[in-house]
Amino acid sequence: MPRLSRRAFLAGGASIALSTTPLYASNEQRRVETSLGHVDIPAHPQRVLAIDSRISLEAALALDLPVIGYSHSRARPWVPVPGSVPMLTAPPDLEQILMLAPDLILCPDSSPNSDWWPLVRLSSIAPVLPSNHLQTWQVNLQRLGDWLGKTPMVQQRLREHGSLIEDIRKAHAHALANLRFAALYYDPVKRRAMVCSQGTSYGLVMPAQVLSELGGREIGAERLGPNGEVTLECFGDVFGDVDAILLIDFGNGAARELSAEPLWQRLPAVRAGRIHVMKGNCVFGSVYTARYLAEGWRGLLARGQT
Numbered sequence: 001m002p003r004l005s006r007r008a009f010l011a012g013g014a015s016i017a018l019s020t021t022p023l024y025a026s027n028e029q030r031r032v033e034t035s036l037g038h039v040d041i042p043a044h045p046q047r048v049l050a051i052d053s054r055i056s057l058e059a060a061l062a063l064d065l066p067v068i069g070y071s072h073s074r075a076r077p078w079v080p081v082p083g084s085v086p087m088l089t090a091p092p093d094l095e096q097i098l099m100l101a102p103d104l105i106l107c108p109d110s111s112p113n114s115d116w117w118p119l120v121r122l123s124s125i126a127p128v129l130p131s132n133h134l135q136t137w138q139v140n141l142q143r144l145g146d147w148l149g150k151t152p153m154v155q156q157r158l159r160e161h162g163s164l165i166e167d168i169r170k171a172h173a174h175a176l177a178n179l180r181f182a183a184l185y186y187d188p189v190k191r192r193a194m195v196c197s198q199g200t201s202y203g204l205v206m207p208a209q210v211l212s213e214l215g216g217r218e219i220g221a222e223r224l225g226p227n228g229e230v231t232l233e234c235f236g237d238v239f240g241d242v243d244a245i246l247l248i249d250f251g252n253g254a255a256r257e258l259s260a261e262p263l264w265q266r267l268p269a270v271r272a273g274r275i276h277v278m279k280g281n282c283v284f285g286s287v288y289t290a291r292y293l294a295e296g297w298r299g300l301l302a303r304g305q306t
Contacts, residue, residue: 032147034130035109036119041127041147045104051092051117055131056106057081058286059141062157063150068100072116076280078292091115094125102126106144108133133203137286157287164294165213172301179243179304180217181297182269183207184230185250185283186258191232193239193258196248196283197221200228206285207246210293235263242267244274244304246296250281276300 028043050056050070057070058079067085071092075081089096092115097105105122109130112119122128129147131140138158145154169176183196196207199221205228211218223238224230230238239245245267249255255277258264269275276299282289 030147030149032129034147035132036123036128036130039127039129041129042103043149045148047100047102047104049088049097049100049102049105049126051105051107051122052131052284053079053087054284054289055108055133055137055140055286058288059131059144060106062141062287063145063148063153065104065148068102073281076282076285076289076292078280079285079288092118092122094118094121097122098125104129106131133284136204136209137206137290141286161287161290161294164291165210168294168298168301169214172298172305175244175301175304176214176216180219180241181211181244181246181300182219182239182242183211183246183248184228185248185281186254187229188254188257190229193230193232193235195219195224195228195230195238197224197228200224201226202228202283205283206289207248207282207293210290210297213290214294214297216297232261232263235267239267239269242269243272244276244300245269246276246278246300248278248280248282251279274300274303276303 029040030043031038031040046066047068048060048065050060050067051072053070053072053075057067057075060067061080069086069088071088071090073090074087103126105126105128107119107122107128107130108117109119110133111117119128119130129144131144141157142154145151184193186193196205197218197220198204198208198212208218219238219242221228247255264270276296278293278296282293
């Protein structure tokens with residue numbers, strides 16, 4: 001395939017490259033119904049591109065799809081992405097994607113005309129299956145599995161996770177019933193905590209999803225800013241009745257700066273030592289991030305029993 005310039009592609013002049021039959025696709029197809037309408041996808045995709053390194057990549061790996069690349073941000077350490085799978089340009093470079101000749105693309109539908117999740121433009125390169133950050137990771141995985149004819153594999157993944165959740169619930173039933181929890185990370189520039197509760201504009205963030213699965217109580221979104229923010233001077237008002245905190249450490253020094261703040265040190269949960277630090281950005285994701293967070297909540301619950 002000759003190399004096409006970005007200008008030619010975006011101008012719509014690459015009619016041959018934008019053929020509806022991808023270079024590596026098999027002849028067998030499945031017609032599925034998505035938020036995009038009817039989409040014809042390969043029955044056995046061979047070159048899958050995951051636009052988002054969190055939900056898209058994790059779901060693809062959980063279903064043993066042949067991933068050829070991913071975008072957005074570096075895959076988290078707990079996600080078993082093969083070393084041979086490259087991270088691509090972020091935001092996605094449509095010309096780069098075109099040259100990779102995917103036969104299926106996975107992309108969130110959060111902002112279908114944006115630079116980060118250009119779902120509409122991607123559909124001109126290959127069939128696109130969407131995910132939705134307002135749905136649980138289980139719903140997104142189930143939908144993808146149904147579209148691809150991999151429902152039994154999805155059910156197995158959900159059973160595995162369900163067993164893990166049930167084990168934690170049984171071991172820490174008293175703490176789950178009696179304590180209030182918060183999962184948060186710190187923005188040192190704006191000097192505010194970002195709380196991962198359900199009901200904020202960020203959608204169903206993963207720490208809140210997993211805590212809900214466990215049956216734990218969180219800070220209500222009505223006590224937070226639109227995105228879950230809590231300014232430093234409001235720490236006492238918002239976190240004063242929180243018994244245990246899951247602190248997400250992005251590895252950028254923010255958690256260390258937070259630990260030095262006097263208003264943080266005065267919080268009851270901090271004074272009691274009921275803090276568990278989660279290394280890495282686990283705000284969004286799918287099955288692997290859910291497992292990682294379940295173990296993180298287990299660690300915090302163990303502190304809550306002391």
